Amino acid sequence: MADNTLKGLTSSTDTFSGEGLRIGIVHTRWNKQVVDALVAGALGKLRERGVKQENVVVQEVPGSYELPFACSRMIAASQLQASSAAPDLMDSTALLSLAGPAPVAQTGASTSTLDAIIAIGVLIKGSTMHFEYICDATSQALMKLQMDTGVPVIFGVLTCLNDEQALARAGLGEGQKHNHGGDWGLAAVEMGAKNRLWGQGKFH
Numbered sequence: 693m694a695d696n697t698l699k700g701l702t703s704s705t706d707t708f709s710g711e712g713l714r715i716g717i718v719h720t721r722w723n724k725q726v727v728d729a730l731v732a733g734a735l736g737k738l739r740e741r742g743v744k745q746e747n748v749v750v751q752e753v754p755g756s757y758e759l760p761f762a763c764s765r766m767i768a769a770s771q772l773q774a775s776s777a778a779p780d781l782m783d784s785t786a787l788l789s790l791a792g793p794a795p796v797a798q799t800g801a802s803t804s805t806l807d808a809i810i811a812i813g814v815l816i817k818g819s820t821m822h823f824e825y826i827c828d829a830t831s832q833a834l835m836k837l838q839m840d841t842g843v844p845v846i847f848g849v850l851t852c853l854n855d856e857q858a859l860a861r862a863g864l865g866e867g868q869k870h871n872h873g874g875d876w877g878l879a880a881v882e883m884g885a886k887n888r889l890w891g892q893g894k895f896h
């Protein structure tokens with residue numbers, strides 16, 4: 693999408709690097725064709741920004757209503773991994789090893805707390821109030837989750853009135869196409885990188 697369009701995400705003046713970030717993606721099986729395209733779009737941008745494949749954790753759930761719970765538990769799981777991997781500072785042997793030679797640079801997958809998580813789902817209006825309830829509950833819960841945990845939660849949930857709207861927003865179907873999954877990948881890197889700085893009391 694060109695930067696001079698009225699609607700949509702414009703490029704940031706800063707380019708954020710995803711190197712060293714750990715990103716979660718949780719996606720639904722509901723409306724799978726569209727969801728798969730959105731996930732691929734998000735993964736493509738994460739890779740483009742330097743997030744290592746082994747530092748992307750992907751999980752699936754049945755539908756959008758399950759997204760907030762899954763995001764919450766994935767954040768908790770990553771925090772558990774981070775605390776099990778960190779040296780116990782009350783342990784004197786750990787303190788001695790900290791004082792010793794610099795540890796060899798760690799390779800492989802990160803075990804740190806997720807820097808951001810992307811919740812991806814596609815809600816398409818049917819003939820009952822089901823759609824409205826799930827849209828409302830899911831969006832409110834995802835917002836609350838990021839405010840409560842301090843981990844950015846990227847809102848990758850399409851709330852569409854028909855199939856055509858969903859396809860177009862995943863870069864599929866007829867006409868002008870833009871895959872919003874890519875925007876969500878970029879948003880995760882930007883928010884993850886900024887949040888790391890903010891967590892250290894820095895703005896730059």
Ligand SMILES: Nc1c(NC[C@H](O)[C@H](O)[C@H](O)CO)[nH]c(=O)[nH]c1=O
Nearest residue numbers: 720722754755756757813814815816
């Ligand atoms: N209708 C859609 C759903 N419905 C399923 C719910 O999200 C949920 O899985 C079920 O009620 C069990 O708790 N999910 C979508 O993602 N998209 C829809 O259009």
Ligand SMILES: CC(=O)[C@@H](O)COP(=O)(O)O
Nearest residue numbers: 817818819820821822823
């Ligand atoms: C519970 C359901 O999935 C279903 O009754 C919802 O129906 P609709 O999508 O037509 O509102």
